[in-house]
Amino acid sequence: MRVVTDRLPHALRSDALDNRERILDAARALFSADGLDVPLREVARRAGVGPATLYRHFPTKRTLLAEAFADQLHACRAIVDEGCADPDPWRGLCLVIERICELHARDRGFTEAFLSAYPGAEDLAAGRAYTVRAVAGLARRAKEAGRLRSDFVLDDLILVLMANKGIRAASAASQVKASRRFAGLVIQAFEACPRHAPLPPAARLASAGRGPVDDGSTP
Amino acid sequence: MRVVTDRLPHALRSDALDNRERILDAARALFSADGLDVPLREVARRAGVGPATLYRHFPTKRTLLAEAFADQLHACRAIVDEGCADPDPWRGLCLVIERICELHARDRGFTEAFLSAYPGAEDLAAGRAYTVRAVAGLARRAKEAGRLRSDFVLDDLILVLMANKGIRAASAASQVKASRRFAGLVIQAFEACPRHAPLPPAARLASAGRGPVDDGSTP
């Protein structure tokens, strides 16, 4: 899979490279706003190119997705790294939850891709695996600090992301607002508290069809 | 649950009535499992009738939806009534949340219809309005009893339903399990607790395009 097309010099003609960027911009805009079900034709139209041009640059939809969401994936990773860097693991975890929820609220397409609603997109899956692994460590530390409830399971975060995906508001602003409130609710539900009754058992979630999240954090 | 199709005598021929039932059964099964995006052709195929027959009985998709989900709507209402009948409003509210979430987890199509992901379906909207009104009273009492956090807003329940809708698992069993755990989390987040920090402000949600839920419970 080609990630760095502009690394080798002059592999693309100038107009081709220009179109490529235009296609990516259009894809990002449309996928973010309307999800992954946007017809590729529509992307091409918005980019001002013919369908053939789009298919030449991105033979399949997943190649387009992989490139279009590279930014978001990096943002995701940055958020997780920032959370992990926080000396207070609970605060770090809260930050991760809030920021990731907001990121997903702002970009519907990325959410669908991240949760592998769309088949393929290995790059995203790989990025997600890294993210999951890092958060697992954060959660473990938060538990040891006594701030995160002990019956928390990593799949709960996937649960939260899926749930966050379900939230839909009319405007982008409301969407972020609603997601923020939701994150607040979730965080309070996760916080260790003597009044907390034990939760129902966790379920195996269909994550990327590769089985549930496997991490080494719950021995 | 049988609505009144057989109230007017002999309005339909026996084979017509038989087909009608078969179509409704097929619709219920497919909508429940796969959501509302199932092609009507598929419903007809499963019912063992031609497309024309389906369209004759249900000229538009919403007429089919309205009848297909009448049962679920009644179940919904029954759950709410049961919750309201509980002398402990908090326990009643918890019951409502748990049962409604499970109901929605078992029936994807009903969830979409209930949240008006699909335009039309006035009957559902009316039923939803009743439900919302009743739950509003329950929430008010739970607040007065000091068990429900005071910054709870009725829209939070819509938020929860939308979130619950986002949860998706491979099997129906996992789906219910995941939804149950989610409901548990939400309930704990809703419970009044001195450790609770205030939540982010509620957002206006896009509910049925008719503006946000309007109830008289928060004067």
Added chain:
DNA sequence: CGGTAAACGGACGCCCCCGTCCGGTTGGCT
């Protein structure tokens, strides 16, 4: 400035869904 290879995009055929029409079939009543 001219040649060439690369890139462009309009157009094509395929498939699926939709909603409707019409000739054949069957239930119900006398």
Added chain:
DNA sequence: AGCCAACCGGACGGGGGCGTCCGTTTACCG
């Protein structure tokens, strides 16, 4: 038994998305 009306479902035309082909244009280089 027999008739009629109601009902059935295969078939049709329309629309839209998909992925590909090919004649034309254009950037690059000598």
